Amino acid sequence: MVEVEKRFVTSAREEILQRIRRATYDVPKEERPEDVPVECGYRKKDDAPREEMIEHFAENVTEYEATVRRVSEAGLKEAITQTCQERDIRRLVVPPGVPEGWLPDSVEALRDDTGTLLTNQELDESDGVLTGCALGIAQTGTIVLDAGEGQGRRALTLLPDYHLCVVREEQIVGLVPQAFAWLADAVKREGRAVTFISGPSATSDIELDRVEGVHGPRTLEVIIAG
Amino acid sequence: MTIEAPDAFSKGRTPTFEESARESLANAQLRRNIGKATQAIRTRRAQAVEELPDWEELRQAGYDLKTRVMRHLDEYLLQLEESVHKAGGHVHWVRDATEANRIIADIAKNHEAKEVVKVKSIATDEIKLNEFLEEEGIKAVETDLAEFIIQLAGEISSHILVPAIHKNRAEIRELFIKKLGAEDLSDEPSDLTNAARLYLREKFLQAKVGISGANFAVAETGTVCVVESEGNGRMCTTLPPVLVMLMGIEKIIPTWQDFEVFMQLLPRSSTAERMNPYTSFWTGVSEGDGPKEFHLVLMDNGRTEILADDIGRQTLNCIRCSACLNVCPVYERTGGHAYNSVYPGPIGAILTPQLVGIGRPGTDSLPYASSLCGACYDVCPVKINIPEVLIHLRGRVVRHRQDGGGLKGKLDPENVAMRTMARTFSDRRLYEAAQKAARISQWPLARSGAIHRLPGKLAGWTEARDLKPIPEQTFREWWKSRNGS
Ligand code: SF4
Numbered sequence: 221m222v223e224v225e226k227r228f229v230t231s232a233r234e235e236i237l238q239r240i241r242r243a244t245y246d247v248p249k250e251e252r253p254e255d256v257p258v259e260c261g262y263r264k265k266d267d268a269p270r271e272e273m274i275e276h277f278a279e280n281v282t283e284y285e286a287t288v289r290r291v292s293e294a295g296l297k298e299a300i301t302q303t304c305q306e307r308d309i310r311r312l313v314v315p316p317g318v319p320e321g322w323l324p325d326s327v328e329a330l331r332d333d334t335g336t337l338l339t340n341q342e343l344d345e346s347d348g349v350l351t352g353c354a355l356g357i358a359q360t361g362t363i364v365l366d367a368g369e370g371q372g373r374r375a376l377t378l379l380p381d382y383h384l385c386v387v388r389e390e391q392i393v394g395l396v397p398q399a400f401a402w403l404a405d406a407v408k409r410e411g412r413a414v415t416f417i418s419g420p421s422a423t424s425d426i427e428l429d430r431v432e433g434v435h436g437p438r439t440l441e442v443i444i445a446g
Numbered sequence: 447m448t449i450e451a452p453d454a455f456s457k458g459r460t461p462t463f464e465e466s467a468r469e470s471l472a473n474a475q476l477r478r479n480i481g482k483a484t485q486a487i488r489t490r491r492a493q494a495v496e497e498l499p500d501w502e503e504l505r506q507a508g509y510d511l512k513t514r515v516m517r518h519l520d521e522y523l524l525q526l527e528e529s530v531h532k533a534g535g536h537v538h539w540v541r542d543a544t545e546a547n548r549i550i551a552d553i554a555k556n557h558e559a560k561e562v563v564k565v566k567s568i569a570t571d572e573i574k575l576n577e578f579l580e581e582e583g584i585k586a587v588e589t590d591l592a593e594f595i596i597q598l599a600g601e602i603s604s605h606i607l608v609p610a611i612h613k614n615r616a617e618i619r620e621l622f623i624k625k626l627g628a629e630d631l632s633d634e635p636s637d638l639t640n641a642a643r644l645y646l647r648e649k650f651l652q653a654k655v656g657i658s659g660a661n662f663a664v665a666e667t668g669t670v671c672v673v674e675s676e677g678n679g680r681m682c683t684t685l686p687p688v689l690v691m692l693m694g695i696e697k698i699i700p701t702w703q704d705f706e707v708f709m710q711l712l713p714r715s716s717t718a719e720r721m722n723p724y725t726s727f728w729t730g731v732s733e734g735d736g737p738k739e740f741h742l743v744l745m746d747n748g749r750t751e752i753l754a755d756d757i758g759r760q761t762l763n764c765i766r767c768s769a770c771l772n773v774c775p776v777y778e779r780t781g782g783h784a785y786n787s788v789y790p791g792p793i794g795a796i797l798t799p800q801l802v803g804i805g806r807p808g809t810d811s812l813p814y815a816s817s818l819c820g821a822c823y824d825v826c827p828v829k830i831n832i833p834e835v836l837i838h839l840r841g842r843v844v845r846h847r848q849d850g851g852g853l854k855g856k857l858d859p860e861n862v863a864m865r866t867m868a869r870t871f872s873d874r875r876l877y878e879a880a881q882k883a884a885r886i887s888q889w890p891l892a893r894s895g896a897i898h899r900l901p902g903k904l905a906g907w908t909e910a911r912d913l914k915p916i917p918e919q920t921f922r923e924w925w926k927s928r929n930g931s
Contacts, residue, residue: 233539236695236746240520243754247517253700256514261503262707280720334734340651340685360713360721373735374684374726378677397706404702408667411533411729413736416709418721421677425592426615426635428483434591434639435646436677436724 266359266394273358277392278444280361284419285432286440296386296445300324300350303384303441313338313349313380315372322350322386332372343375348382349437354406354414356392356444357399362418363387363442364399366406374413383437385417389446454787454798455543455572460808463815467784479612480781484772490718491769491825497720498710507707509829512763515698516753522665522698523744529668533730535740543573546745550575550657550690551582553741557688559584559655563646565672565682566590567659568766569692569745571788572801575657586657587649589678591642598625612781646678656686656737660693661765662708663742666701669729670742673712675722683726689737695744696753696762708765711827715767748801757838761796763828768793770822770832776815785812792822796835804842805850813839 266273278288291299301324304312312327316334323329330346332338338346352370353363363385365371370386377383393399406412420440424430432438454460471477495501515522527537540546554562562579564570564586576586576597588597595613598621619633628641658679662671670691672679683689699708705727713722731740752758771777771791782790786808787798795816799809813836822832 232541232545235541236539236744236750237520237523239746239750240523240695240753243750244517244519246756251517253514253518253521256510256517258510258514259503259506262500262507262710264706284723337734344647344651357721362721367732367735373732374680375736378680378684396710397703400703400706400709407669407702407727407729411667411732413729413732414727415680416721416725416727417723418719419723421675421723423591423639423676424717425590425595426613426618426638427479428486429615429635431636431639434643434676434678435589435650435681 262397263395264397266398268358268394270389273394274389274392274444274446277356277358277361277387278442280358281356281363281419281442282361284361284440286419286442288442288444290444290446293388293445296443297322297324299443300384300386301326303443304348307348307382307439307441309347309382309384311345311347313343313346313376315349315351315370315376317369317371318350318352319370332376338376340375340379343379346380348384349376349380350384350386351377352386352388353391355399355402356387357394357396358392359395360418362399362416364403365415365417366403367412367414368406374415377415377417378436381437382439382441383417383420384441384443386443386445389444392444454785454802454806454809455574460786460806462808462811463780463784463786464811466786467780467815470780470784473781477779477781479614481778484778487718487772491715491772494714494718494720498714504707504710505827505829508711508765508827509763511699511704511707512828513760515700516696516759516762519695519698519753522700523695525665526663526668526698527744529664529666530730530740530742531668533668535668535730535742538741538743540743540745540747542745542747546573546692546743546747547575547578549743550692551579551584553688553690554579554584554655555582557654559653559688561585561587561649561653562655562657563587563589563649563653563682563686564593565656565658565674565679566593567657567692568788569659569694570657573692573745573747575692587646587653589646589649589682590674591639591676591678594642594646595621598622612783646681650678650681650685653682653686655688655690656682657690657692658682660691660697660742661712662699662705663693663697664700664702664704665698667729669702669727671705672726673709673716673722674724674726675717677724680724680726683728684736687737688739688741690741690743692743692745695746695749696764712765712767715765715769715825715827748803751803752797752800755800755838758796758800758835760830761793761800761835763830764793764797765828766793767827769825769827773821773825774816775819775821776817780815785815787812792816792832792836793830796830796832796839799839799843804839804846810843810846813837813843 281288300322304324304327310327311330314329314331330338354366354368355364403414420432420438421434421436422430422432423434530537538549540549579586588594595618615633618638619631622628622631622641626645631637631641658672660670661673672683713719752761770793774792777791785794787794789797795812799812802809816836818833820833
């Protein structure tokens with residue numbers, strides 16, 4: 221069975237490649253892909269002052285109907301505690317790498333450690349998840365997760381109904397191109413999964429009325445720490 | 447209101463655009479829904495684009511990158527295959543819909559899946575995967591809210607991005623009560639959405655196999671990408687232990703860094719947002735995170751035919767943003783069903799006839815479903831010159847008719863004009879000369895960016911349609927000057 225399948229697939233492969241070569245007969249033999257010019261006249265970097273960039277990020281996240289607050293590094297625990305109390309969060313999913321100092325005394329931490337991973341059901345039944353992030357993009361108000369420290373595997377930020385994300389000021393970049401440049405290493409060297417989150421999930425499928433929160437966390441809160 | 451449209455990818459005869467459009471035009475509710483929707487998106491999109499001072503530069507880069515990919519598609523596909531293998535994924539090549547359906551069904555069967563969860567993918571609609579799986583005893587559950595609604599109603603979608611655009615809230619409420627057994631349901635969109643969330647959550651958690659389409663695939667790294675709003679994409683691509691992705695071979699981009707162009711172009715063109723709520727990028731399989739098995743299915747199904755036509759080739763640049771639908775005056779009035787295809791609107795008018803092949807009355811009518819106003823070209827984030835391709839395809843249709851058809855129709859003005867154009871199109875040197883001549887001679891005729899009347903033999907043809915001016919420099923011209931020949 222496996223053998224048959226393989227032969228069948230291989231021949232499709234050869235045939236498609238042949239079809240492509242026939243179809244692109246007009247392309248000169250000596251032309252390399254890099255010979256086809258790509259004009260990169262767009263902006264690659266934002267030179268705005270740092271504080272402006274952070275404000276811009278905060279504004280854009282807010283526009284997506286996510287709550288944003290700014291605190292000092294020292295005030296982080298208090299801010300997290302307060303947020304959890306307001307939302308009545310008791311069972312909080314905590315990925316590896318989240319600093320102990322962030323955790324409110326009032327919550328039960330559900331840890332997703334190697335060896336004892338949380339089940340989908342446990343995630344589904346939790347009250348929320350607390351993470352850091354890899355980057356914030358000011359231009360678009362996007363939070364970037366790359367499965368690194370303090371973020372964990374993808375399911376952790378997907379099944380709970382509430383996501384509280386801490387972004388450090390120095391993690392905020394200006395433009396979209398800067399984010400992809402920054403992430404290149406994690407992707408190329410380690411093949412890490414990357415998720416862009418811009419506000420809570422949303423749909424406009426019913427009469428184009430925007431509804432916040434379809435699948436995934438229906439509420440997103442962001443704390444900018446610096 | 448139920449619309450059942452036969453589709454262009456089925457074997458039988460599909461009605462012509464005119465026949466179906468007449469039906470749609472008679473439907474006031476449909477027209478109201480579509481009108482409301484397209485207008486809202488149009489305004490928001492314009493704002494989102496205005497925010498970027500470098501929008502035109504991004505469009506150019508998008509066009510350039512796609513041009514590069516199409517000219518060297520064989521190399522890029524081989525590179526993609528190698529990258530995905532290295533990252534622990536499987537790659538399958540399929541020539542057509544039958545092979546694609548077969549391989550996907552076999553993967554599902556190997557894992558004893560009776561039910562699979564799907565995230566919206568027009569490619570899977572194109573091959574009618576759901577119907578095929580059903581025959582094999584596998585139920586495909588659509589998880590995109592609009593697709594879910596359409597599936598419950600047993601219809602086909604009317605818009606790439608908002609497939610349920612033709613249904614209003616009262617109709618959806620009734621459907622949910624009937625099909626999901628939901629009680630105490632108001633017709634508030636938030637309540638309706640929540641009902642779907644609860645129902646689908648169970649499906650996500652139980653599914654053994656997830657199926658998705660692809661927005662992009664990076665040759666350099668093997669990274670693939672799904673751009674979405676609702677989170678069902680993340681669910682489908684993260685939770686089931688086995689993930690199958692079907693992608694047309696044209697979806698490739700060269701490098702990871704190239705996302706910096708497409709992830710700016712797509713969200714603003716599509717949903718008019720700075721960024722869509724969720725975008726997932728993954729590379730093969732990650733230890734302890736997401737699916738344990740990843741299959742990438744690379745599908746031709748007519749695409750290499752499009753590649754072989756050097757004017758039609760740009761059709762493959764399409765990133766399925768649906769911006770061209772929302773600005774199209776014809777689409778706005780007729781709605782998506784009139785196109786009888788999973789690809790409606792201006793892009794559908796050029797993509798569908800090329801995918802199924804010229805010479806079928808239903809789809810041959812599609813290149814005529816346009817006033818050639820050129821609005822689609824102006825908004826297209828990858829600069830597909832849709833009017834140019836439409837005219838070119840009309841020429842091909844006419845030529846085909848003349849080769850096989852009798853005297854009938856030969857004398858109508860369009861055919862006469864088309865014959866002249868067709869002869870010109872069939873010879874590259876003549877065509878280039880004609881394009882140049884047209885550019886030089888067109889400007890006294892151009893009024894507010896559109897040519898209203900063509901001289902000589904072409905006059906009869908422009909009587910019914912406005913023709914967009916021909917661009918300053920064609921790719922071929924530019925290419926020649928660049929190579930100094
Ligand atoms: S043709 Fe252009 S505007 Fe239309 S869907 Fe494709 S990319 Fe978007």
